[in-house]
Amino acid sequence: YVYLSNEKAQYKNFRKIRIFAPFETQDSVFCLRLNEVRIPMHTVRDQSARLECHFDLEGEALYSVKWYKDGNEFFRYVPRDQPPAQLFPLPGVTVDIHNSTESQVVLTSVNLSSSGRYRCEVSAEAPSFQTVSDHGDMTVV
Secondary structure (H helix, E strand, C coil): CEEEECCCCCCCCEEEECCCCCCCCHHHHCCCEEEEEECCCEECCCCCEEEEEEEECCCCCEEEEEEEECCEEEEEECCCCCCCEEECCECCECECHHHCCCCEEEECCCCHHHCEEEEEEEEECCCCCCEEEEEEEEEEC
């Protein structure tokens, strides 16, 4: 904020205005970018499915990557934790933890109840804790 005087010689009549940088945009304010979320539209029953979440931290440190099915968290990747990957039981979702990373989750032996909306949520570390997410729908046939 910058304070401007209504009169040059007097400092008691100030008004407050906000000054924006000339090229300030939403993209320059938020550094974390979610480039692409890849969810297979159709997957064959009893096969594996790879869900991908491609992001660019642009100088931020990664706090977490979380995966949800129909609004319920089933996989969390937090690099600072040991181990960094954590599973949350959910019907229809069986995660291959050995092949799942911060940028992909592999589901094994999908079944009809594996169909649904899958969402990836990426959060940057403090102090910003910026968060981005996107989703896709998968149908098991």
